[in-house]
Amino acid sequence: MKKLFALLLFCHVAFGVKHSLKYFLTATSGVPNFPEFAAAVVLDEAQVGYCDSIRTAEPKQDWVRKFIKDNPQHLEWHINQCSGNQQFFRANIDGLMERLNQTGGAHILQRMNGCEWDDETGDIRGFNQYGYDGEDFIALDLQTLTWIAPKPQAFITKLRWDTEKARLQFNKNFYIHECPKSLKMYVHYRKSFLQRTDLPSVSLLQKTASSPVTCHATGFYPDRADLSWTKDGEELHEDVDKGEILPNHDGSFQMSVDLNISSIAPEDWKRYRCVFQLSGVKDDIRTKLDKAAIRTNRGFPAGAVIGGVVVLLLLALCIAGLFIWRKKYNGTQQHKNSCPAFTFKADIYKNISSKL
Incomplete structure (x- = not known):
């Protein structure tokens, strides 16, 4: 696949x-x-x-x-x-x-x-x-x-x-x-x-403890990219909601993909990864599903969001x-x-x- x-x-x-x-x-x-x-x-x-x-x-x-x-x-x-x-x-x-x-x-x-x-x-x-x-x-x-x-x-x-x-x-x-x-x-x-060699920022976000975990990638260019969730290295299609690629105010792009974690046992979290792939870039960005890495509403960069709005x-x-x-x-x-x-x-x- x-x-x-x-x-x-x-x-x-x-x-x-x-x-x-x-x-x-x-x-x-x-x-x-x-x-x-x-x-x-x-x-x-x-x-x-x-x-x-x-x-x-x-x-x-x-x-x-x-x-x-x-x-x-x-x-x-x-x-x-x-x-x-x-x-x-x-x-x-x-x-x-x-x-x-x-x-x-x-x-x-x-x-x-x-x-x-x-x-x-x-x-x-x-x-x-x-x-x-x-x-x-x-x-x-x-x-x-x-x-x-x-x-x-x-x-x-x-x-x-x-x-x-x-x-x-x-x-x-x-x-x-x-x-x-x-x-x-x-x-x-x-x-x-905009076309630079450094990879974009990838973050894990969550509104509440029971909400899906959102993997959000931003600052990439061009818009030929993919963001997905994997389990044991295999791409997931169930319990996943992928968003569209959207423009940022600076001309770069962003996208997100949600993972429903309601049926995932805590001990299995380590088997999940968010994978970002950018066309023309050899290395992917792989982010482990880890509670310590998830940013909630309290930690979310509201200023950046307000600025974009x-x-x-x-x-x-x-x-x-x-x-x-x-x-x-x-x-x-x-x-x-x-x-x-x-x-x-x-x-x-x-x-x-x-x-x-």
């Missing part, structure tokens, strides 16, 4: 991975306790940057901080982009409210744009679309270089934007060439920063409108997986400078 797993694990290395660079911009009016403007940058579903109408642009992961330290001009670029986009979105949400005869209430204007890249096939897909109050407003069709207006209220915008040929060509070049170029650069930079809440606030938008999404390929993205290089402000 172990040999079969190893074969499957290393075969997985050859499989392609779809990477994405996403930029999510949100402007609000009449929404209490939320910034009038917020932007979140997401690389492969992990938040890497953030700014809003209160805070200036700031990186959210260690590798991004290192990247900016090596390339300080990018931080200044982001600060300028945050300011420029904020002015654009503020003006446009006011303009839309006036066009739609909305004098009050809560309103949300969003832009989702970016690109995806399959590192096996080389396929690239770009996207750029706007939403207003939870519904699609206007989206760019890169095949025809025209704008799609699913709502009559957006038809005025479509007519205006379809005549801006230079801007359309800029969009095409940005989403087909510049955005993927930056995406590849970030993926490679992150990989070189805060990061997730920030991202959740930024993308809350996205889920409202998508719940009415009809599943067409045009809008599938559409999400925001950004690049350090291209002048995105040109891409959004036209009035809605």
Whole structure:
């Protein structure tokens, strides 16, 4: 069984991975306790940057901080982009409210744009679309270089934007060439920063004396790994609950696997091991089931958990409108997986400078 797993694990290395660079911009009016403007940058579903109408642009992961330290001009670029986009979105949400005869209430204007890249096939897909109050407003069709207006209220915008040929060509070049170029650069930079020779941290956790024992591994990269419980060297499948591999805020990954110990006699604990295997690393991490090594609620590093929750809440606030938008999404390929993205290089402000 172990040999079969190893074969499957290393075969997985050859499989392609779809990477994405996403930029999510949100402007609000009449929404209490939320910034009038917020932007979140997401690389492969992990938040890497953030700014809003209160805070200036700031990186959210260690590798991004290192990247900016090596390339300080990018931080200044982001600060300028945050300011420029904020002015654009503020003006446009006011303009839309006036066009739609909305004098009050809560309103949300969003832009989702970016690109995806399959590192096996080389396929690239770009996207750029706007939403207003939870519904699609206007989206760019890169095949025809025209704008799609699913709502009559957006038809005025479509007519205006379809005549801006230079801007359309800029969009095409940005989403087909510049955005993927930056995406590849970030993926490679992150990989070189995170892919280290030291193995991750593996801990045994338990909520109460009668709860399952959780084996938790964190800080590994890439996400091609396995975590399992064994008895006398044989992998267990019964009384075991394996969780999914999840991203950490720093770009590394974590996973856990639970072992139901209710039927295990105390004298048999020494026969059990938690085994962590990382693709490309020769040595496994084997942790013996030992009461002395188990960390309970009292000893659990709550600060680290709270810190992770805060990061997730920030991202959740930024993308809350996205889920409202998508719940009415009809599943067409045009809008599938559409999400925001950004690049350090291209002048995105040109891409959004036209009035809605």
